[in-house]
Amino acid sequence: MRETLLARAESVLEEWIRARGEEPTQDRVETFRLLALHRQGARGEPSFNACRETCREIAYHYNLLGAAADGRAQGMMQLLVNHLELFVRGKMEVAGLGDFCCASRPVRQQSAAEEKTDA
Amino acid sequence: MNRKPGTERRSTLNKYQRVAYYPGCALDGTGHAYNSSTKEVGKVLGLELDEVKDWNCCGAMEVKNVDPKVQTYLSSRVMAIAAHEMQASVVMAPCNGCYHNLKKAEHDLAHDAASRETVARISKKAGHETYQAGSLETIHALDWIKDGVGEDELRRRVKNSLSGLKVANYYGCMYTRPRHIYPEKDRGEGSESTSQPHFMDDLLAAAGAENVDFPLKTACCGGAHVLSDSDTSTKLVLNILRAAEAAGANVIATECPTCHSGLEMHQVRAEKVLGEKTTVKMLYFTQLLGIALGVSPRRLGIHENVSDGMAVLKKVL
Numbered sequence: 001m002r003e004t005l006l007a008r009a010e011s012v013l014e015e016w017i018r019a020r021g022e023e024p025t026q027d028r029v030e031t032f033r034l035l036a037l038h039r040q041g042a043r044g045e046p047s048f049n050a051c052r053e054t055c056r057e058i059a060y061h062y063n064l065l066g067a068a069a070d071g072r073a074q075g076m077m078q079l080l081v082n083h084l085e086l087f088v089r090g091k092m093e094v095a096g097l098g099d100f101c102c103a104s105r106p107v108r109q110q111s112a113a114e115e116k117t118d119a
Numbered sequence: 120m121n122r123k124p125g126t127e128r129r130s131t132l133n134k135y136q137r138v139a140y141y142p143g144c145a146l147d148g149t150g151h152a153y154n155s156s157t158k159e160v161g162k163v164l165g166l167e168l169d170e171v172k173d174w175n176c177c178g179a180m181e182v183k184n185v186d187p188k189v190q191t192y193l194s195s196r197v198m199a200i201a202a203h204e205m206q207a208s209v210v211m212a213p214c215n216g217c218y219h220n221l222k223k224a225e226h227d228l229a230h231d232a233a234s235r236e237t238v239a240r241i242s243k244k245a246g247h248e249t250y251q252a253g254s255l256e257t258i259h260a261l262d263w264i265k266d267g268v269g270e271d272e273l274r275r276r277v278k279n280s281l282s283g284l285k286v287a288n289y290y291g292c293m294y295t296r297p298r299h300i301y302p303e304k305d306r307g308e309g310s311e312s313t314s315q316p317h318f319m320d321d322l323l324a325a326a327g328a329e330n331v332d333f334p335l336k337t338a339c340c341g342g343a344h345v346l347s348d349s350d351t352s353t354k355l356v357l358n359i360l361r362a363a364e365a366a367g368a369n370v371i372a373t374e375c376p377t378c379h380s381g382l383e384m385h386q387v388r389a390e391k392v393l394g395e396k397t398t399v400k401m402l403y404f405t406q407l408l409g410i411a412l413g414v415s416p417r418r419l420g421i422h423e424n425v426s427d428g429m430a431v432l433k434k435v436l
Contacts, residue, residue: 083355
């Protein structure tokens with residue numbers, strides 16, 4: 001189960017990296033590809049670090065489950081992977097819509113373009 | 120300076136005894152109970168708050184998204200009033216958003232000439248002294264109590280032990296990120312950690328609470344896209360609530376008005392929209408400390424919370 005959950009977490013980050021037009025790395029950080037993928041995904045996108053500890057906790061729980069079968073740790077790892085998936089989904093949604101609730105990015109880009117035309 | 124957890128840093132005791140207080144917009148509105156409980160706890164602990172005169176919004180996320188340098192100016196104006204008009208050396212902001220923005224402004228003014236130029240220009244136009252980086256120390260309410268009083272003193276003053284409460288401490292994602300704007304963190308034993316923050320854990324443990332191992336303590340609550348993508352925010356919060364319950368908590372302690380409101384409101388929404396019920400309660404850490412210090416629930420604004428905190432506080436009252 002821990003392998004399946006770790007693979008799911010990696011595939012979530014792969015999706016984010018591909019959406020940014022990059023090829024997901026095969027490198028490992030501290031023996032985890034997940035941590036290398038996170039590092040790649042956060043490059044140039046500091047707010048992506050908001051899921052850094054979630055990734056580290058997934059790695060920690062993966063190790064916990066390797067040491068002993070533990071239903072509670074498995075349930076927690078499941079919740080952590082869910083959280084990563086929801087966070088990345090939200091980031092991708094926001095990246096498409098704009099920066100915040102008022103979808104300010106398209107508004108700002110349009111206004112910047114208009115300013116250039118006026119100049 | 121390194122120090123053992125629980126030991127008191129004498130040099131900070133006087134410095135934090137009277138600080139400039141920047142409540143920020145949220146504590147004037149949805150976070151009103153955080154404001155009143157912070158003041159009440161300060162009063163009991165002998166820590167004084169001197170509210171920043173004529174303070175303004177820190178720029179929050181809205182202004183930052185439109186023009187980050189204007190956000191830097193807005194935060195710098197608050198610091199200019201505290202440093203120049205009030206002659207304060209420390210400003211305390213209990214809201215993670217305000218705390219983060221003041222720290223970011225401090226960092227940008229120290230390292231970015233363009234930010235300094237913008238802030239100087241607008242400050243001159245607005246007719247007040249320009250804030251200079253390094254004039255003020257910005258702290259969070261957690262630093263204020265942890266370093267201004269310390270766990271030993273807090274433990275001595277406890278009237279109602281929080282024993283019986285199992286607490287998941289939720290710090291949110293802005294209290295520790297980005298790391299470079301918090302140079303005082305990650306300085307070894309006794310300092311706050313950006314990866315595993317523990318100041319709230321330490322204070323509540325001193326008040327008798329049992330802290331549970333909570334792996335989502337710094338995870339995103341989806342606050343930034345609460346309006347553009349409410350469903351994802353609700354699911355993120357639901358996941359945090361479920362993780363707290365799975366960890367054995369009956370209370371989530373918060374230290375940010377935005378996180379707190381998000382957890383409360385999405386707990387209700389998750390039940391209404393998704394049919395997913397969770398029972399864990401949310402309380403500001405200052406409300407929990409206030410209860411431990413013998414302050415009445417009403418003075419701490421517990422009746423203002425959406426989540427029924429009294430249901431779990433009955434265990435300790």
